[in-house]
Amino acid sequence: MNLQGMRALVLTAELGSVSAAARRMGKRQSQVSQWLSNLELDLGLTLFERTQNQIVLNAAGEALLPSAIMALSQWDSFQGAAEVLALQGKNTLVLGVENYIPISSLNQAVVLFCQAFPKVNVEIISDSRDALLESFKTKEIDLVLVNEDLSLAQLQWGYCRVGRYQDVFVVSPDHPLAGQVCDGRELAQYRELIWGRGEMKADILDVGFSSHYCISPDLPQLLTLLGQLPAYSVLPKVLVQYKLDSGELVILNLANELAPMARFTQLFWHHGFELSPLGKPLLAELKVALNQMI
Structure with missing residues (x-):
């Protein structure tokens, strides 16, 4: 027919x-x-x-x-x-983003890419560094965004150090240390609330000054606990800015952290991706978007 x-x-x-x-x-x-x-x-x-x-x-x-x-x-x-x-060689593009990196920072780049390539599927995966890199090595993921680790720079991959975001210590305005300049010994008395995001074992998470912690994979729950407990948390500022603006949380001032705590990010891709019809525009948009992270 x-x-x-x-x-x-x-x-x-x-x-x-x-x-x-x-x-x-x-x-x-x-x-x-x-x-x-x-x-x-x-x-x-x-x-x-x-x-x-x-x-x-x-x-x-x-x-x-x-x-x-x-x-x-x-x-x-x-x-x-x-x-x-x-x-273009494929109809699905997979981007891996390490847990904890503010994934909303990719919004502009994803929107522009989807508008330019309306028939290409986009999959954004958030997982641990190890899981993402393993999938990247087997080419299940096209490019991956991770927190900076200089040991990861390898010649067999395309690489770019791009963007940064700021971490802040946050507490409830009712916390005993709120409004003070404190040191690690004072902070060690209080429980740390840790945003786990899939890495739920304490020995592979960055546990700070306190030996007492509570790990949660759910950010809204963690923020609720912060408002109800004499605890603290270290989180990307961009994710808690609305809580800071409303006064529900405040930034804790540490005597040994006089400059903003910046976390740099790295982007890896397979060689040749940067020259492909899909890869070239996406990498350009990601670099612009990630360099605007705060």
Whole structure:
């Protein structure tokens, strides 16, 4: 069965005439009429009521029209995916982001990429550094964003040190140390609330001054606990800025932390990705977006 005949059916029904359908398809009216006749022959059904000046769907045509529309939609989707694979090599791009990095910092880059490549699927995965790098090495992930670790710079990968975000010690405004300049010994008396994000073992997490901690993978729960306990937490400032603005949390001032605590990030990709039709624009947008992190 000719797909052109099915498309002619849908367009003739939509536009109300064979001549209009022919103009939309960029074909001669006689060609479109022939496709419609061939479609009826293939189906063994008459789909239109024809008069000298008009052609309209009959009951059989009306009944089959929704299926024809769905079939064409599926074909167009299939054809679009094939075009993406032919021109760009893949139709899904996977970006891995290490736990704790503010993933919202990627929003602008993802929006621009999706607008530029509407037929390419985007998967953003958040996981531990080790899990992401393992998937990256086996090429399950196209590029990965992790917290800086100089030992990770390897020549077999594309690499860029890009962006940073600020960590802050935060407490409830009712915390005994709020508003003071304190040191680590004073802070050690209080429980640390740790945002686990999938790395739930204390021996692989950065536990700070206190030997007493509570680990939670859920940031909203952790922020609620901060408001109810004499505890502290170290979190990306961008994720708690709204709590700071509302006065629900305050930044704790430490005597040994006189400068902002900046965490730098690294971006890794497979060689050749930076030259591909997908990789080149995405890397450019990510670099711009990540350099705007605070």
